[in-house]
Amino acid sequence: MDQADHPQNPGRRAVLRASAASGMLFAVGPAPAQGAAGPSSASNATPAAVPLRPLTLRINGAEHAVQLDVRTTLLDALRNQLGLTGTKKGCDHGQCGACTVLVNGRRINACLTLAVMHDGDAITTIEGLADGDTLHPLQSAFIARDAFQCGYCTPGQICSAVGMLAEVRAGWPSHASRDVAARAFALDEAEIRERMSGNLCRCAAYPNIVAAIRDAADGGQA
Template sequence: MSNERPLDAPCDCDDASQTSPSRAPADVTRRRFLQSAAAAAALSATPHLHAQNAPSATAPTQAPPPAPAQPVRLDINGREYALHIEPRVTLLDALRDYAGLTGTKKGCDRGQCGACTVLVEGRRINSCLTLAVMHEGQRITTVEGLAGVASLSPVQRAFIEHDAFQCGFCTPGQLCSATACLSEFSAGTASAATPDVRTRPAQLSDAEIRERMSGNICRCGAYVNIVAAVRDVHTASA
């Protein structure tokens, strides 16, 4: 028998030990591409990391030093208070922290709730939105100054009779605002609820009271009783 293998017979050699020259370049190219892409990504991120970790070239901005305190004389509830405060102190903080009159409450500290309402020359303002030094020489009235020496004011009595307060936090501002509300109506001042703002309002209706007291928020919701108290004081004085 002949030991010669036909020319078209399959080869029985071990292909696993041989590397295909046609596949090797493709594998190497793909691997090198991925390595190059990873290296490029790392290099592109390096400047950003350096920029984040680098110390700031400029020194941090320091807050300006506080303004020196200065003497301020305030006429509060008929008494003169000699205070030594910074020009940036609000009237609310001056009343509470320097004059010791804590009846005026700090609610929102943004002029939205009305808890800090006081009277300055009879006009109601939010004391958290004004500086104390601006009111030197003016007559300031807080809730402590509404009552007389031996009796409550008519507004204070009406609030008690009509249970126009719940937790009481907004009550000082409500009382000051109601006092000014009645004075404004007596002076003929119109409001957004007045049918014709060019003329004196005909009567202090509930709509007028609600509009004039709208700057004072009661989180307990005692608005019905507040309106009733203000109406009762107006009716009694008419």
């Protein structure tokens, strides 16, 4: 026996032989058990039908009776089942805010919630903000300030701004508030930018968006 291959001092050749042997073992793998189901039986299995759940969605003052897969997000229900495509699908991960809607007056990301969780809730989308031909004050302000470019994020921006102004009126502080214990807050640019930080504009129309929200807030109608 070579001194380099002594059991107490394995050399390079011994290590290579052991590695080759173990590699062959894993390559061959264990023999299949007798009676085990083969690939053909698995491919012939019939998938179970996904049960649909009936629910009523109250959207923009109208009730919609639908039957949905319980895994359907509110965003997909609005767009695919009800044709309310004003609510946009952006990142689909709750990071851009393009899908923002109002549920019982609170702004939420429709892509992060399941439709079945909102059976009977009051849901408002961008289509429900105007009163007939009369635009919501925030919609008018966005047009007057040219607060959009491509417009894809605009429905979410406006719905989020509606919810945000309601939070200000309710006395909710933000990270930009100087006194979080106060019940009234001056809606300056820093407050608006912080409170609207969950809504992204890839065209970077932020200065005009902030100006539009300030206009609507100063008018006291939004």
